[in-house]
Amino acid sequence: xxxxxALGSWIDxxxxxxxxxxxxxxxxxxxxxxxxxxxxxxxGPGRRxxxxxxxxxxxxxxxxxxxxxxxxxHANLWTTPLFLAVTAVLLxxxxxxxxxxxxxxxxxRLDGRxxxxxxxxxxxxxxxxxxxxxxxxxxxxxxxxxxxxxxxxRI
Numbered sequence: 665x666x667x668x669x670a671l672g673s674w675i676d677x678x679x680x681x682x683x684x685x686x687x688x689x690x691x692x693x694x695x696x697x698x699x700x701x702x703x704x705x706x707x708g709p710g711r712r713x714x715x716x717x718x719x720x721x722x723x724x725x726x727x728x729x730x731x732x733x734x735x736x737x738h739a740n741l742w743t744t745p746l747f748l749a750v751t752a753v754l755l756x757x758x759x760x761x762x763x764x765x766x767x768x769x770x771x772x773r774l775d776g777r778x779x780x781x782x783x784x785x786x787x788x789x790x791x792x793x794x795x796x797x798x799x800x801x802x803x804x805x806x807x808x809x810x811x812x813x814x815x816x817x818r819i
Contacts, residue, residue, distance in 0.1 A: 689802060692705075692706045692708075692802075692803050692804055693705055693706035693803050693815075695802070695803060696774060696803060696815060698815070698817065702818065703817075703818055703819060704776075704817050704818065705817060705818050706803055706804060706805070706815060706816070706817060706818075707767075707769045707816045707817060707818050708804070709800075709804055711767045711768070711769055711818075712767075712769065712816055714763070714767050715761070715763035715764045715766065715767040715769055716763060717763070718762065718763030718766055718767070719747070719750075719751065719761050719762060719763035719764070720743075720747065720763075722762055722763070723743055723746050723747040723750055724739070724743050726746065726750075727739045727740075727742040727743045727746050731746070744792055747792065748788050748789065748792055751784075751788045751791070752781075752784050752785050752788045755771050755779065755784040755787075755788065756779070756780075756781045756784040756785075759771055759772065759778050759779070760819075764816075765819075768818055768819045769816055769817070769818060769819065770816070770817060770819055771784070771787070771809075771814050771815075771816050771817075772814065772815060772817055773813055773814055773815075774813050774814070774815060779812070779814050783812040783813065783814055784812075786811065786812050787808050787809065787811070787812045787814055790807065790808035790811060790812075791806075791808045793808075795807075796808040796811070803815075
């Protein structure tokens with residue numbers, strides 16, 4: 665790479681610069697042995713965020729209507745613990761939440777089996793911390809998934 669290309673490569677980003685140098689990144693999930701598309705492939709960020717929004721909204725409505733009985737301040741205190749409990753119970757029993765099911769997603773271990781209860785609990789706690797899901801790897805797996813050895817795949 666001559667000096668003009670090296671100086672201009674920061675504009676395109678590190679991935680584009682690596683591709684110009686001949687690096688091959690493949691598709692999302694290739695390194696994990698998952699299919700490129702269809703059932704069992706890694707879910708895209710849009711689907712995962714949509715499922716999280718649906719789950720958060722449902723838990724907020726349950727907290728506001730059933731637990732706090734209309735008191736918004738009291739409902740805010742219960743939303744995160746209720747989200748943690750509902751998500752952990754649903755993921756450990758059926759492998760999906762209501763939002764994930766609507767978007768056609770499930771959480772599995774890297775070997776394709778259902779995640780264990782400790783994996784689900786740790787994953788959900790890390791998800792509630794907000795920062796781990798915002799840091800992704802090349803396969804768009806968040807730190808909360810990488811820490812416990814799970815992946816969110818399409819059904």
